[in-house]
Amino acid sequence: MPEVLTVLEPATEAVLEKVPSAGTDEVDEAVARARAALPAWRALAPGARAAQLRALADRVEENLEELALLEARNAGKPLASARSEMGMVVDTFRYYAGMPERLMGDTIPVAGGQAFTVREPLGVVGLIVPWNFPLTIAAWKLGPALAAGNTVVLKPAELTPLTALRFEQLVLEAGIAPGVVNVVAGHGSVAGVRLVEHPDVAKIAFTGSTAVGREIAARAAQTIKRVTLELGGKSANIIFADADLEKAAAAAPWAVFDNAGQDCCARSRLLVEASVADRFLSLLQPHVESFRVGDPLDPGSMMGPLISAKQRERVASFVGDGAPVAFQGSAPIGPGFWFPPTVLCPVDPQARAVREEIFGPVVAVIPFRDEEEAVRLANDTIYGLSGSIWTRDGARALRVARAVETGVLSINSNSSVRVSTPFGGFKQSGYGRELGPHATDAYTETKTIYYATT
Ligand code: NAD
Numbered sequence: 001m002p003e004v005l006t007v008l009e010p011a012t013e014a015v016l017e018k019v020p021s022a023g024t025d026e027v028d029e030a031v032a033r034a035r036a037a038l039p040a041w042r043a044l045a046p047g048a049r050a051a052q053l054r055a056l057a058d059r060v061e062e063n064l065e066e067l068a069l070l071e072a073r074n075a076g077k078p079l080a081s082a083r084s085e086m087g088m089v090v091d092t093f094r095y096y097a098g099m100p101e102r103l104m105g106d107t108i109p110v111a112g113g114q115a116f117t118v119r120e121p122l123g124v125v126g127l128i129v130p131w132n133f134p135l136t137i138a139a140w141k142l143g144p145a146l147a148a149g150n151t152v153v154l155k156p157a158e159l160t161p162l163t164a165l166r167f168e169q170l171v172l173e174a175g176i177a178p179g180v181v182n183v184v185a186g187h188g189s190v191a192g193v194r195l196v197e198h199p200d201v202a203k204i205a206f207t208g209s210t211a212v213g214r215e216i217a218a219r220a221a222q223t224i225k226r227v228t229l230e231l232g233g234k235s236a237n238i239i240f241a242d243a244d245l246e247k248a249a250a251a252a253p254w255a256v257f258d259n260a261g262q263d264c265c266a267r268s269r270l271l272v273e274a275s276v277a278d279r280f281l282s283l284l285q286p287h288v289e290s291f292r293v294g295d296p297l298d299p300g301s302m303m304g305p306l307i308s309a310k311q312r313e314r315v316a317s318f319v320g321d322g323a324p325v326a327f328q329g330s331a332p333i334g335p336g337f338w339f340p341p342t343v344l345c346p347v348d349p350q351a352r353a354v355r356e357e358i359f360g361p362v363v364a365v366i367p368f369r370d371e372e373e374a375v376r377l378a379n380d381t382i383y384g385l386s387g388s389i390w391t392r393d394g395a396r397a398l399r400v401a402r403a404v405e406t407g408v409l410s411i412n413s414n415s416s417v418r419v420s421t422p423f424g425g426f427k428q429s430g431y432g433r434e435l436g437p438h439a440t441d442a443y444t445e446t447k448t449i450y451y452a453t454t
Pocket residue numbers: 128129130131132133137155156157158186187188189191192193196207208209210212213215216229230231232233263264357359385425429430
């Protein structure tokens with residue numbers, strides 16, 4: 001009997017679909033197809049490769065509603081969020097369709113001839129993605145990888161393979177040759193490991209947990225594979241006393257409960273200046289209590305369930321362990337992996353809820369005395385992915401933004417990710433940057449060519 005992945009709908013716990021689980025043989029076959037497709041894909045004229053990426057964006061856009069519904073049901077996210085994520089997938093391919101004609105090098109003055117550099121594709125690239133933003137995070141990697149002339153093998157997370165499998169069909173419908181994009185839906189410990197070990201894979205672009213990222217980097221070292229890692233986070237939302245507290249309190253739930261907190265950019269530490277902490281919490285409470293948790297397909301739902309029973313058990317383990325509940329929203333009872341939006345206060349600075357990534361709708365409130373302490377607390381973590389600063393003092397906002405050790409920061413906003421700006425982490429949140437104009441650098445090698453003229 002071939003092994004299958006049983007794909008659940010987290011809002012109902014019902015089986016959504018069963019798909020064959022790719023093992024090492026299937027990964028080897030996918031890599032062989034990608035290798036066979038590489039010469040023709042990299043030889044395509046830049047304008048022709050750009051046109052194919054635009055056609056792919058069009059195909060995704062034409063099927064946006066179907067993909068959004070599939071993602072909403074499989075990942076348990078509100079349909080409106082899934083629609084906007086699929087919109088970002090379209091935008092990502094349109095943005096990177098501009099890149100094949102902009103992969104530029106340098107000319108360098110040297111003696112006796114002419115030296116210049118060109119950007120070469122790496123070859124076959126392995127893309128390994130998590131379950132929280134399944135197709136969106138895949139697109140962040142697919143866009144620059146394909147634009148630069150690589151062929152790819154994409155491994156979606158075992159819990160959420162459905163949009164990636166549908167996307168593989170859309171690639172062919174867009175007129176892109178078979179073998180350029182290959183999807184292997186299988187377990188990380190089997191299909192993921194094989195992709196990382198495969199000698200014909202030149203690079204692994206990974207998004208997922210810091211623990212698995214560490215393992216991938218170690219394994220990839222055996223074949224000196226290029227690796228980029230987008231890993232976990234423990235970001236701070238820093239509220240100064242002079243901020244527009246009403247606005248900050250209305251935004252704070254979205255900073256951590258969006259996608260049920262299953263977001264590497266979740267601001268799961270809420271740092272509040274002590275002089276306004278009580279007032280801020282009283283402004284925050286009604287927003288948390290009215291944060292509507294329910295059926296992802298109900299347009300009124302602001303948050304869906306967690307991805308799995310295991311994830312719910314893990315999230316629950318942080319609550320009460322040196323971190324009592326100050327107030328909570330509500331969540332449906334019955335089938336579905338529900339968890340209510342939860343605010344923890346007061347917290348022990350050594351509590352797991354303060355130190356570890358929770359990846360659920362739970363935030364720890366930590367008061368601070370002054371700017372210096374706010375920065376020290378914000379940086380007191382192994383992670384450095386995202387964060388927010390709320391203040392009306394522009395100079396302070398910029399001072400703190402420079403001092404916080406994190407890859408992305410927003411001032412008076414929750415924003416973390418857009419197609420045109422670089423995204424990635426400091427410290428154990430990973431290395432490399434996705435999105436923005438330079439993402440193609442991570443999917444190319446620089447080659448120097450010297451032409452003797454004497
Ligand atoms: P995970 O690390 O468990 O799995 C991610 C992917 O890696 C999955 O496809 C999985 O099958 C695969 N995998 C697992 N073990 C593997 C192995 N030994 N070798 C190769 N592949 C393997 O992560 P998850 O639970 O799916 O996702 C949640 C994590 O992802 C969180 O830590 C979150 O912060 C992180 N994340 C980071 C970003 C970012 O951009 N920094 C974005 C989203 C999620």
